Amino acid sequence: MIYAFIKKGSFQDSVSLMLISRKLSASPEVEEVSVMMGTPANKSLLETTGFWHDDFTDATPNDICAAVRVGAENPGIVDLIREQLETELTAITQAAGQGQHLAKARRWQSACDKMPDANLLLISVAGEYAAGVAEQGLLSGKNVMMFSDNVPVEQEVALKQQARDRGLIVMGPDCGTAMIAGAPLAFANVLPKGNIGIIGASGTGIQELASQIALHNHGVSHAIGLGGRDLSAEVGGISALTALEWLAADEQSKVLAFVSKPPAEAVRQKVIAAMQRIPKPIVALFLGAKPEKCNEGNVWLASTLSQAAQLAVMLACVAEVTETQSAVVGKTISGLYAGGTLAAEAAMLLAAQLDVEPDAHHHNGIMLEAKGHRIVDLGDDVYTVGRPHPMIDPTTRSIEIEKLIQQKDVGVLLLDVVLGFGACADPAGAVVEAVQKVREARGPGNPLVVIATLTGTEKDPQCRTTQADTLLNADIVVMNNLQEAILLATHLITQHQHPVTATRPAILDGVKVINAGLRSFASDLQSTGTPVVHYQWAPVAGGNARLASLLKQLN
Structure with missing residues (x-):
């Protein structure tokens, strides 16, 4: 059985009324209560959900429609729910008046x-x-x-x-x-x-x-x-x-x-x-x-x-x-890696950015050679015949780095610094020494951006943070992983073709x-x-569309 009543001219937002509906429905005297504004859409919803009452026919969008479902005849329930509704609406008004003043x-x-x-x-x-x-x-x-x-x-x-x-x-x-x-x-x-x-x-x-x-x-x-x-x-x-x-x-x-x-x-x-x-x-x-x-x-x-x-x-x-580095547009990338797997991944990532294929044969440790760019695995057999692996003795890589003095087309150098037991006691220091020689010889007119990644932990003998600080203090960029390093390298050697023409909005x-x-x-x-x-919006002209249209024309 449905009992109903209307509260005229009391507009509230839908969320507040939904919360009130749920609270009133908790009363033991009722099965369920539905409280909605009397908009056409809400009237249809009341009918669809079985809460319709003929009293709602003349309700306007500025009127609150309250429908009460009970299991047995109980005429007094209307007064009880009406009183509870008034209490809840008063609480909303009082809550709105508390705290910092809200302009309305x-x-x-x-x-x-x-x-x-x-x-x-x-x-x-x-x-x-x-x-x-x-x-x-x-x-x-x-x-x-x-x-x-x-x-x-x-x-x-x-x-x-x-x-x-x-x-x-x-x-x-x-x-x-x-x-x-x-x-x-x-x-x-x-x-x-x-x-x-x-x-x-x-x-x-x-x-x-x-x-x-x-x-x-x-x-x-x-x-x-x-x-x-x-x-x-x-x-x-x-x-x-x-x-x-x-x-x-x-x-x-x-x-x-x-x-x-x-x-x-x-x-x-x-x-x-x-x-x-x-x-x-x-x-x-x-x-x-x-x-x-x-x-x-x-x-x-x-x-x-x-x-x-x-x-x-x-x-x-x-x-x-990127914001801290000078672009080297048109220059090429050289990657000199001590770790073979790191060289292979760097080559794969760079090839994807350049839209080329990595070297399939790896002759002389060359993992990629395309469009002037080159990635080399210095741990390849050709570099370790009669010499220690470059992770043990960085001399081989230092020699290759110093060749960049003459290779003036190279603008970005990629490399790895591998820590741990068995590795060089100070691999970062060896890198810094070689890089400084190259930069001094090339001069400010032909800069070299160096991007390094670190493989190792804080508790390694060399200490990851100590090695990173050595590189950073020498103006060598340290990235978190190879993908970041490759992205930075390719970004520095390319330039965008499409300038921004849109105006930035003040908002x-x-x-x-x-x-x-919703006031909330x-x-x-x-x-x-x-x-x-x-x-504090409410439907114009009580929701009467024809009258609202006339008022709009008058304005």
Whole structure:
């Protein structure tokens, strides 16, 4: 049996009413209670879920509809639930008045007047009204984030195209996450600041990717949500393209990471093409897809969130070091390795970057020789006849390093420093001595960038940190692994062909929000120091579409 009552003219957000419904349903006198605003969509839902009562027929979107299901006749239950509802609504009002004062406005113009430089409208109102609120924000020159869902795709396309034409962005509908300039928008995490910019058509995908990056001791510059349908054939990646342009122009975002559910193939190709025009490394994860190759130019393809995070962090490490090194554009790479397996992997990685094949025969320890670049295994038999292995005695490698005095076309030297029992007592010191001779002889007009990797531990006789400090103090770059070393080397000898032409939007310097919908979103923003005005939105003209249209025309 269903009992019902209406509370007139008392607009509340849907999440608050859902929580109240659950709390009232815990009462032993009832089977279940459903409390909703009287919007057309909610009325349909009440009917579908078996909570409909004829008293709801004349309810407006500004009225609260309360339906009470009981197992037996109990007319007095209405008064009990009405009293409990009033208690819960009062508690919401009192909670809103506690703590730091939150700026509020009941009219759109008042909200704009209270924060004339607001640059983002955050919307979490009922889906049937969200597009109208979003258009109001766009016409006022504000970017829009739509947490609201159940927005028709036709309205989404129209809003996003309008935003793009105005140099703005619409994140959403159904955009659950964004973190821009440190501001937590909707569902968000507290993240360290860093140089990895994230774009995503997956809310929890963004959150997990950002969290994994933080676990790797790196940070995020911005995270821009798109909404789950942005990469569909109907929408065509409109907001994705804008977000890519924004972060391409953002100096703080050195590496981009893109995550989405499987996109329409034509949209995927369009997005990948846009990525390849950006002179920054980009990690792309299209969930569910299995990449046939690891990268397409500057675009690295991941198959899992953890892999995407690892790739982004690796590329971020390379980007950080790149800023400290002078480019040697047009020069070649020489790799002189004491470890045979390390030489083989370096050759494989460099061949992939150069789009060539490694040497198949390894004559004289040559693991790769292509386009002027060369990787050599100095532990090959040809170098150890009558001589100690270079891991024991570094003389062989020192001789090869010093040959670079005459090989002026070489701009980058790659090498390994292997520690442990049986190895040279100070391999880093031998490297530094040889490199300094080369640099002094070549002079400042023909610099040599040296990139080393270390194999060993802190407790080895040589001590990993001590050896690293020896190299770093001699202006030798130390990378975490061979892949980072190869990426840095190839980056230093190449130059990008596509300059960035997009304008960096001011919102990346700081977010100022008008929040329409869930009060908790405004409170979260306020707690982080983000300027925010809570727009206490309610349907215009009591939700009467015809009257609302007439009022809009009059304005």
